[in-house]
Amino acid sequence: MRRKPVSDTLAGMIKALGTAATCTFLLALLGAAIAGYHARSGARKPGPSIRALTATDPATEPADHPATTDNPQQTQWVGAALNLYHTDRIELYHDALTQMKEAGFNAVQIVTPIFQVDGASQQVELEQGPNRGPALEDIASLLNHAKRLGIATMLMPQVNFTNPRGNEWRGKLQPEHWAPWWDSYTRAIDQFLDTAIENDVDLFVVGCELLTTHNPEHEARWRELIAHCRGRFDGRLTYSTTWDTYHKVTYWDALDTIGVSGYWDITTLAQDSGHPTPDELERRWLEIKQRLLAYADSQGRPVLLTEVGYPSLPWALKNPWNYINSDHAEPDHDAQASGYAAFIAAWSDTIHPPTADPSTTVTPMSGDPRSRGVVFHKWDPYHQGGPDDTGYGVAGKPAYQLLTGWLR
DSSP states (O other): OOOOOHHHHHHHHHHTOOOHHHHHHHHHHHHHHHHHHHHHHHHOOOOOOHHHHHHHOGGGSOSSSOOOOOOSSOOOEEEEEEEOSOOTTHHHHHHHHHHHHHHTOOEEEEEEEEEESSTTOOOOBOOBSTTSBOOHHHHHHHHHHHHHHTOEEEEEEEEEESSOOTTOOGGGOOOSOHHHHHHHHHHHHHHHHHHHHHTTOSEEEEEEOOGGGOSGGGHHHHHHHHHHHHHHOOSEEEEEEETTTGGGOSOGGGSSEEEEEOOOOSOTTOSSTTSOOHHHHHHHHHHHHHHHHHHHHHHTSOEEEEEEOOOSSTTTTTOTTOOOOTTOOOOOHHHHHHHHHHHHHHHTTTSOOOOOOTTOOOOOOOSOTTEEEEEESOOOSSSOOSTTOOSSOOTTSHHHHHHHHHHO
16 A cells, blocks of 8 residues: 655644644644655665675674564564553453554554562562553463554563652662672563563563663673573564663664664754744754664664653653653643654654555565664553543544554
8 A cells, every 4th residue: 555645644634633723833844844855855865774784794793692684674663552550451452452553553562560669679570460560361462462453562571669769760770789680680571571472572672771780780681681582582672771871782782673762852952942843843853863873873773762752741842751740730732742743754754654554464664774663652541532631642632643644
């Protein structure tokens, strides 16, 4: 099926948007995007083949545990994340997968928690039940449902603290003794790896935002864990780090993909950061993209944006990682939609969305081989969006029209 040009979807996107302010803003942004897209597509040269890069640089291919190689017509994923933190109504997650397929996504990222008490803990454990993690059989049922729908699957275990001290989070992990923590973490990862193997997962994430392990003293343990996963698992492997730390990871050569969560401040080029223009937002994403693709070239690995999302809050474009609405701010769906519109405008010549034909299964696409694609954060099974929702979900909001217009 021929992919629609950006201009073909413009009327459909704008028709369903809510306010006059949103319409005016996004018309301007998408108009600029169309002009920019045609200008760039006429002059842009194809990016270098990642396969060619790795073939000419033996140092990027570890002899004992070579990364999975792809042909230049690599599969790109345009997916959404499902966070399995409250699975008392697992049927809502199955419904969400069907909705994601109908929206045009070709991948799902299943994010599932593993727990430790706080940043000093030395034990990482699977905990199942209310307000904890899902049963492994529930994860398996979702993975199988996705496969039946023709959606590629990613499995991301994510460390959470049950009793954090102050503002602790997984990025501030600091156990008293690292060796028992690593042993415990490896055992926990192994249980999820069993599920990934049994359910033919396409991409397994060996770790997520464990920033204090980026120090050189931990490189050997990461390589040991990755080699262990590689010996058991036939799919692709990645690690997901943050937008400001990906250059500190020293073991990308052992993985198949560079995983980066994309919560950049996209107002930095704005003359007035409180009122950025469509052009300023798009230029900021283009700046970020250029830097990421250059880094992919330097590492001989494609980059996957493992999280990109904007809450419906006034500060979404400046601090998209902050979804906590402690001040009870009014929902700002214009801000969310503006973030998505800027991303689509900047990346539409790099990431080519899949066909939305529901009869098709996952197929390769002809985007830039330096990009593996993007996972949007997140699809919310419980909060069904709408005018009062301030979260990341896009259902019932202007951002939904932008995404589906691009994907279809």
